[in-house]
Amino acid sequence: MSLLRDIQGSLVEGKPLGPILLKLRLLASRLGSETLEEWVKHESEGYPSDIDLPDYRKIPIAYKATFTGPFGSGMQNAPIPPYLIEKFAGASWNFSHMRQSIAGIDKLVGAEQDPGQTLHINASNLILLLQGNVYEDYACNSVTGIISVGALVEIQNVVRAKILELTIQLEKSVPDAVEIGLGISPTNQFSKDHDRVTQITHQVINGNVTSISNTGDNALFSFNNSAGDRDAFVNTLTKAGIAKSDAQELATVIASEKPDSKAEPFGPRAKGWIVKNIGKAADGTWKAGMAVATNVLTEAALRYYGLK
Template identity: 25%
Template sequence: MARSQLLKDAVSGKESIENILLRLKVILSDLDNENIMNWVNGELQGYKDKESVPSYRILKGRIIGTYLINFSVKYKDAPVPLEFLISKEEIDELRTVRMTDGIATIQNILRGENRENYGFVIPTAYCHAISTDDFQIAGMRVRIGSNQLDGIVSCVKSKLVEVIMELEKEFENLDELDIRSQIKENESVKQVIYNIENIIYDKSVKVGDKNKIERSRIGHLFGHLWEGRDKK
């Protein structure tokens, strides 16, 4: 069976991921599945809820900051030894970043000058709250490596190819962007939907599970963890 132009474009990289997603959105809408469409819309427009982002968008960053030790030694843009101030669980929570931006925005970040210094600011109030007389934290941020953002892009590309290949097994003429008539005649459509959900969310993740993490005092005190992206 001849491969669709959609698959060829996804593999060649000549078309943007956004373009592939938009074409695929038209096709997948005929399957009338909320989980699948939430993923497509999330990658196109960004995820509205941080708790709903897929596992491949949950990153572990490096915490760096400016702090003063014993009122004499000052460190700037240096790793912060938080293990002396808070628990390992709270450190892990601080390091955890859920990338909600659409895939095009992430690619723009990777093309920008700030790609090697991209990060999120930790609220100043929290920095002051955990400081001690001997360890004063002026500010902290979580730095995300460009390789981690590249990983998100690569993962989305891979999933797009797998989804298109799965559709090609059951439907013809994907380039027409219309499989509705074939769905009516196709008794295995439920299996196709199940397979695509597994590709998108990974077999190890239960579809619909928002992968919630129990919040510590960080979330309870400040609601939103980040004040905003680091503009440096």
Template identity: 25%
Template sequence: MNTPVVIQLQELASDSQNHLPDVLRKALLIASKLGLNDFKAWVLSELNGYNTEVELPEYRIISSELKVFNPYRGYQPLIIEDGDMARMVSEVKICESIESLQHLLSKSNSKERLTFPFPAEQKAFLMRMIRGSAQLEPTRFIGSNQVKSVMEQVRTRLLNWALDLESQGVLGDGLSFSQKEKSIANENKSAINIQHFQGVMGNVSGGNVSQTMSMTITPGNFESLANYFKQQDINDEDIGSLQKAISSDPEASEKGTFGPKVSSWIGKMTEKAAEGSWGIGIGAAGNLLATAIAKFYGL
């Protein structure tokens, strides 16, 4: 007699020795056959890595230790007196795939701490902020155990999901599901799916994530970019400065690698967010600006 695929998943997820990407692929098979698109979208994000436009699950946002590199003394603590700002810039968003995280841990071997560089615009802002030490490069340190915790939480979610399926009478016959099981799974999504994942991925339809914040930016059309930024309460003067920066810089060919003047503009806007003169939090500012400008460049 074939072991039901849901029981197979339970066995895989409950043993930490099993390769986590393989466990995720088994869950992908189940979610696809049952037509559970919310869960399928989450599994695909864990397998392939998260798009920066998607709101990350809470367990993938971790706190780091801030330091600067002094060429004479090595790494030194970076003290930010503003508590809210310190919490924001110390947040590390782990977007990498589970496979990448496993590779990162295997490369680190016995290292207890790992470094996560800042995005370019945040680094530029912090280097300007560090008084009298403009050449000291800031970085973030996290414990390897924090990365392991991300992976273990994924494994636990998979196990809970498989147990929820079983509790609803959805097991499968080998690798197949009856029409009745498919109907049960879709009629009981709130018990099987949403209670664990609602609010993590935005609205999911047909396996594709659709953001509630729509970006209507046409590549190469600065007016569409300007209109979007006006909706984000960026004033005309700053938008004009961005237009001049884009005109002066070479066209970007890769997301996140803009020219020096555009990068400087992003840094100045992030600084405004930190000062409170632009009504958006510093944690969201850099990603919002970089994502919108990347869309303008067609990236």
């Protein structure tokens, strides 16, 4: 049976995601798409700490706390507004980064998949950070973080939807993909479709693709960096083939000044850095050609400054 059709059938029938992801990884390998393979591997095995996490795996956390006050007064399970959590502890505390494998998330959800259920996480470190900052004259004795099981179910649903959309788009744009089955040995017959498969993967998984032309070939990059996110800026440049040390150096320069305009997103220091380093694209030090490197630097800077 066709691997692609088998995957689609399993999705429609509501079968577990684990085996479906294994089949999709095999299909990705036969198509020669490292980008698709990497996404499937992370969903199957979990996301390492040094890998950017997709937005759909960042779920909100609600906090409740116990407070005691003067004359024996107190409050049990008092909700703490996200604004106060961000103000005194940092924005990262308002979200849980779910790096577990899909199998791990299945385990957390449980067999019943009751969206009304909740999971508690240890938030004891917040006690000191919130002490005296929530209710005046009340001491914070305990803090509990709460995650809705419904949010975990939504991760499962998103992954299912993305796999289905991937197979539908592959069927439309790479018709030969339908012919791939378990008995077909890997060949180079699909190498010509590699760029198209990569583009589809970026569009479905990231929902944000910019196509940059370099000597007639399409080099596809996903720009996920948001305004002011230095780490994402560095990751974007590194994935495009720019040396990490250079990407980090430019990020420091970019953060130290403001852009001249949307049409010219580089300040004086950034312009000087580019003039000094762009030759690395020509001599092979960077794995990106001159035109691609220039466009990637501009696009990433625009997004860092919130101009796009």
